[in-house]
Amino acid sequence: MTTRARTIFLGSGAFAVPVVTTLAQRPEVDLLAAVTAPARPGSRGRLTATPVAEWAESRGLALLQPGRLRSPEAIDEIGGLKPELLVLADYGQIVPKALLDMPRFGALNLHPSLLPRHRGAAPIAATILEADGETGVSLMLMDAGVDTGPLLAQRRVALQGDETAPDLEDRLANTAATLLGESLGPWLRGELQPRPQPEEGATLTRPLRREDGRLDPQRSAAELERQVRAYQPWPGSFFDTPSGRIIAWRARSANTIVETQAGIIQALDEGLALATADGLLELIEVQPAGGRRMTGAELLRGRPALAGSTVLEPPPAGTAASR
DSSP, rough: OOOOOEEEEESSTTHHHHHHHHHHHHHHHEEEEEEOEEEEEESOOOOEOOHHHHHOOOOOEEEEEOTTSSSHHHHHHHTTTSSSSEEEEEOSSOOHHHHHHHHHOEEEESSOOOOTEEEEEHHHHHHHHHSSSEEEEEEEEEOOSSSSOOOOEEEEEOOOOOHHHHHHHHHHHHHHHHHHOOOHHHHHTTTTOOOEEEEEEEEEEEEEEEEBOOOOTTHHHHHHHHHHHTTTTTTEEEEEEETEEEEEEEEEOOOOOOOOOTTBBBEETTEEEEEOOEEEEEEEEEEETTTTOOEEHHHHHOOOOGOOOOOOOOOTTSSGOOO
8 A cells, every 4th residue: 555544443442442542553544533432421420431532532533422323414424534444443333334335445343252252242241251261352344244244363362260351351452452453454455355254153242231230149159250250340240138239349159068048148257158059159359339349258247137148039120120
């Protein structure tokens, strides 16, 4: 190439920041603008910009924040910049076909899984929940499906089995940035050939909901331990007690045979545990509703009545408490 490709980046979350940082530094492209989700109310009601919006504003890069990417106004605004390449990472909306067909170099997506495994909205959480031994990042040429486009490159990442979702997201974000840096030039020069994704092994994840975070003591302790690591920071992992809701931030599956009914909260020599279908889930770090994070032992000292109490059943579906 003798000229730099006119490029627009689409991304919102923290995973996208290392990717767009690398993209902005590549000599093969002219980064025209970033497209991100609009600012949303935070925990205190104040509008909170996306990490990508903060990144773009700090560098004086043009920023587009359409509420609906498929609206005619958004498509016209992006089309008016005459992009030759779109690059997407952690954006959060489906890209309409009108935009996919617009740039002559196509639309590239950095996805944090080894496609076709864990397509969709929550691949990092699914990787931890399924106890995968490895994961990675896939660079694909987008099509109209959900993460079904042909692959351009992949980078594998071995897992230790103790990763939390935020830690794994950071690791994969840096891997994605490296993969993009290595692949962008060859793609623009026509040296990378897209290859169809295999159908075998394809899985699809869905967006997480608050109720997904409820710890079900009828499941195994190992499953619940993985859930605690997978569902950080959203939707979190929690259970309700007569003393209020408790959020679990760190837990450990104990190889202990217990005769106690699943769902009974137990006192340990050094803390607190939840009886599950096959053993104990030690609650190492917890947070009572409206309180601070603390150890399970600290919580038990402050609320001794928790020992021996039973986890409450979830409210009926559709009630305010279940949403």
